[in-house]
Amino acid sequence: QPASAANGYDAIKGVDDYMSDPLGVDVHMVPAGITFPSLKDGEDHTRGEGEEDYHTCQILCAANYSWFEIHEEESNEPNASRTGARHAPPHVRRNGQVDYDRIKAAWSARFIEILHWHYPFTKGKVDFINVSTPLTIENYMRPGRGAAVGLDVTPARFVERAELTELDMRHPRILNMWRAGQDYLMCGQVLAAASGVICALRILGPFSSIRFALRSINLLLIAPLFSSPSPSSSTKAKSI
Template sequence: MVKKLYQPYKPNLDFSGLDHIVIGSGMGGLTVATWLAKAGKKVAIFERHFVPGGFTHSFRRKDGFQWDVGVHYVGNMAEDSSLRDFFNFLTDGKLEWESMGEVYDVANIDGEEYVFKAGKENFRKQMIVYFPEEEKAIDAYLKLLTKTSKRASAFYFEKVFEPWFSKSVGWIFRKRYSKFSQRTTYEVLSEITQNKRLISVLCAQCGNYGLSPKNSSFGAHAMVIGHFLEGGYYPIGGADKICEKTLEVFTANGGKIYINADVTKIVTENNRVQGIQIDEKFIPCKSVISNIGVNNTFNHLLSEADRNRCDFSLKNVKPASAHICLYLGLNKSSETLNLPKHNFWYYKHENIDEIFDEATLENAPENFAYISFPSAKDPNWEIKNPGTATIQAISVANMEWFEDFKDSNWMKRGNEYLFLKKNFETEMLKVLYKFYPQIEGTIIASEVSTPLSTENFTNYKSGEIYGLAHSPERFTLPFLRPKTKIKGLFLAGQDITLVGVAGAMLSGLLCATAILKMGSWKIFKEIRNQ
């Protein structure tokens, strides 16, 4: 990341005349901030981390290795896709993408391998090869994905309706989507097939939204799985290029971004936003856009009176799952080691719900692993880092496993904590060596992150990476909209829409629309046609 694109926050800097303040520099915040800047608004982003980007950022070590923290692949990125158009708009077409090829995911369940091929028809044919007696069920499943995605598009678009229009018309879109969002993935799939193995294969990518089949909303499942049906893509140069190229455009249009800027309060008066506060420093603006999750926004930055005014309650919705990740650096190239571009999903057996529900720090990697090969996906890696490769291996985690260390500081949590991380590394390496024995003896760098790392940088108290759990209850929350009941306070981020880069980008788009009205689309069309 080019440092001139951002600067450390200092209370004596000039923050006058701001139209909009965005809290948090994840994809949702980057999207709405850049959109507003292109509309001629004076915008500033305040980020608590020492690098911008949220889950789109990467981290580097002195030995030259670099790993992504959240973006492992993106779907719907064909040249003629609307998502590609939006990325081109945000980055002025300077962000390049590499296809992951014909196969983008591979699942291994109880020793049996299942390949996910790009393209709906390719996916269909491959699944029928595995399950020839389930052709009708597979066709019914694909039709459900399409139908659910169409209903979801209307459901999310309704979020920018004004209250009077939402009450008179919006309920129709919400009700039509509820037929899918208010049922679990397992319930829906069990109606089209009784084949347990087929259900587990169709749910093998559930780590992309963080909930097992009996707990997740089918509405979320359909949107995420449908997002990848045409294949996976990876940003050339690494995931942090998403943030870097967007910030280049944002700052070129007058935007400012400040790091080490931990906002402590959203200041309101008479139900209207006045600005933000960082410690004792008050910074005025016309509106505030929070991109740090609804829990952090309402429970940590707003008063109880403001929370009540917005009808905010998370009583029935839990945070999404946490994760624990092993980062590896190797002294041979991806090509030499024959590392794949595709991601690898490993399940010890087909009962995914049992694996997730009964996970412990000791058994998590033994039962479940998601393995990604960023250096193999990125054609620029070998050019910049010849003769090396990177791997990330992730399993499910729970913040409760690390409760004894919650009061410790990052990188200073003590030997007992390091011992737990080393045990996880040892167990995860067993899985890696089983499926990729060629990497043994090539590892020269390793690091483990836990939910405590996620909490440290995002302030997500449960170490969750996907915000609110994508359960049926999530889709009933009335306050998950860009526009709040507090004048001048808006929300962006995956809580407002859906998990992932595309979901967060959609939230930023909706937020920009809520602020600029139809002017946001006018700007997009004008610049797109230039």
């Protein structure tokens, strides 16, 4: 949280200061989310010989589209020719490419600062960094001005009948049309994927939903009680 004794532990002011000068504010006052995706699989990453050689780290920071807007694609014309698919190389040509690369390099240095501030043991151990901006998100996802989570997560979205009807997985006007994704449940990769499961169960109906729930309970809670340990598990237990 961007709050400290220096600003009276005012997190809101801390965010405002960051948005006013994102590359100049003190590194410990940058509101950032830091996660290590390669550690999320629940496996033992020590291999019995210490840590693995490489891990991935993701750092998320808020950004205004206006900070990068001047560097949109050189041509946004519908019929403009492209030498590759939108979601594949070659690199998208930006207006003022040199300046855009310079800005990304500055953000790269900022992210390294953030990482080293929170995890000092990573100093000297970063081999590669890739910076995505709101322009990157807009290129791949087309959410509208580089929004990271689609529709705004506002209270009205979850309580007002008109919005609930419009954003229901069952389309309010087109018969038999169903929709899934983060805008129909909640933002985030896991919940966006879960919306697909929920949507499928709603299509199948209540009996299929109950059967799905019972099968899940059996697989997660009951079956493990009666299953014998695998040879690899028993071997691993003996080695410990």
